[in-house]
Amino acid sequence: MEQFEEKLAGILEVDELNDNDILEEFEEWDSLSILSIIALFNSEFGKTISVADVREAKTIGGLKKLIG
Amino acid sequence: MKFEFDNKRITGVLTVVPHNTVKFDDEISNYNFSEKQSKKLKLIMGYEEKRVAPKGVCSSDLCEYGMNYLFDNNLLKREEIDALILVTQSPDYFMPATSNILHGKLGLKKETFCIDISQGCSGFIIGLIQAFMLLEQKNINKVVLLNADVLSPKVSKRDRNSNPLIGDAASITIVEKSNKNEKIVADINFDGLNALCLNIPAGGFRMPSTMETAIIREDEAGNFRSLDNLVMKGDDVFNFVLNKVPEQIENLLSSNGVTKGEIDYFLCHQPNKFMLQKLADKLTISYEKLPNNIVENFGNASGVTIPTCISFNLNENLLNNEYKVCLSGFGIGLTWASMLINIGNFDFCKIIEY
Numbered sequence: 001m002e003q004f005e006e007k008l009a010g011i012l013e014v015d016e017l018n019d020n021d022i023l024e025e026f027e028e029w030d031s032l033s034i035l036s037i038i039a040l041f042n043s044e045f046g047k048t049i050s051v052a053d054v055r056e057a058k059t060i061g062g063l064k065k066l067i068g
Numbered sequence: 069m070k071f072e073f074d075n076k077r078i079t080g081v082l083t084v085v086p087h088n089t090v091k092f093d094d095e096i097s098n099y100n101f102s103e104k105q106s107k108k109l110k111l112i113m114g115y116e117e118k119r120v121a122p123k124g125v126c127s128s129d130l131c132e133y134g135m136n137y138l139f140d141n142n143l144l145k146r147e148e149i150d151a152l153i154l155v156t157q158s159p160d161y162f163m164p165a166t167s168n169i170l171h172g173k174l175g176l177k178k179e180t181f182c183i184d185i186s187q188g189c190s191g192f193i194i195g196l197i198q199a200f201m202l203l204e205q206k207n208i209n210k211v212v213l214l215n216a217d218v219l220s221p222k223v224s225k226r227d228r229n230s231n232p233l234i235g236d237a238a239s240i241t242i243v244e245k246s247n248k249n250e251k252i253v254a255d256i257n258f259d260g261l262n263a264l265c266l267n268i269p270a271g272g273f274r275m276p277s278t279m280e281t282a283i284i285r286e287d288e289a290g291n292f293r294s295l296d297n298l299v300m301k302g303d304d305v306f307n308f309v310l311n312k313v314p315e316q317i318e319n320l321l322s323s324n325g326v327t328k329g330e331i332d333y334f335l336c337h338q339p340n341k342f343m344l345q346k347l348a349d350k351l352t353i354s355y356e357k358l359p360n361n362i363v364e365n366f367g368n369a370s371g372v373t374i375p376t377c378i379s380f381n382l383n384e385n386l387l388n389n390e391y392k393v394c395l396s397g398f399g400i401g402l403t404w405a406s407m408l409i410n411i412g413n414f415d416f417c418k419i420i421e422y
Contacts (some may be wrong), residue, residue, distance in 0.1 A: 049307075
């Protein structure tokens with residue numbers, strides 16, 4: 001999980017993440033960061049998630065819930 | 069479906085690319101993205117420049133040019149061609165078949181068997197399978213496989229999903245009977261329920277092109293395109309590739325007792341650098357063994373990317389050496405196809421400009 005958070009912070013180009021952070025409010029939030037997150041889920045957890053899943057997650061905490 | 073062939077070989081590959089280059093940087097202003105975002109997109113996806121056919125030039129024109137080059141340089145004789153396979157999704161007309169048009173333009177003999185196959189990203193492997201099946205015939209000794217696509221006119225210039233990567237090209241692959249008893253194996257799968265993940269909605273019989281289908285609209289990601297344009301569900305295609313392709317390749321290798329170490333190169337369809345790096349990671353093979361540099365140099369010309377990868381990265385090394393390779397094409401259809409084959413001792417292997 002720590003490694004996942006570190007990579008997620010890297011994609012969003014921030015030093016720290018909080019569960020309440022809203023995805024759309026990140027300065028680096030765009031279709032490319034969504035694709036990078038989809039790829040991260042596949043490589044880290046072998047999990048398939050869609051663009052819609054990422055958008056509906058809304059927050060960092062919501063993204064973590066997708067890990068299941 | 070699993071296929072197995074023996075006593076067949078590829079004896080030459082020629083790739084034809086248009087001389088006209090379009091740079092990613094010159095099209096940044098088309099996209100609904102900041103300059104910083106576009107630079108990041110370029111870096112991650114490996115966009116640099118692509119080859120685009122001049123206005124009015126069709127797939128068949130690139131094929132004709134390449135075939136005449138082979139005739140003029142004594143690398144191929146008209147009368148030797150027993151079958152002509154054209155794999156394209158950008159035919160000259162709905163009817164007749166474009167391979168028939170080429171048959172006339174190239175002055176081929178009346179006995180030459182001609183067929184068009186409408187396939188894209190997996191088109192090189194599907195074409196090879198068709199060529200090998202034809203070579204099982206007593207009277208067919210040499211097959212010319214043409215892969216060609218000029219799809220750039222169908223892509224919206226304001227669609228950063230597709231426009232940065234789609235390029236135009238054609239390739240000519242000569243396939244012949246061989247005395248060398250080497251097994252060629254392939255596996256190909258189809259998922260028709262997701263057939264429209266990559267699609268040009270209008271322009272066929274289902275939805276003819278009209279003034280209405282030409283209207284450009286914005287999608288939820290800020291890309292602009294009309295129903296006449298190519299559209300791709302990028303995330304679905306990405307997930308499909310990472311889930312299905314490594315599994316297919318691993319199974320093909322293990323069921324034939326071949327280890328990854330024995331494969332010299334994994335020569336894959338080239339959608340973008342990012343996807344190919346993720347594919348190599350998942351297969352736990354190095355980026356050197358799975359080249360990913362075709363989109364940055366030429367763009368993605370659908371079924372032509374594997375032959376382009378062969379002629380660009382292995383080129384003259386294929387004249388005197390032989391390699392054990394895994395070919396893999398995946399995408400539109402959805403279709404995914406992989407093949408284990410030895411290639412080398414070619415009569416020619418190069419890229420020419422139209």
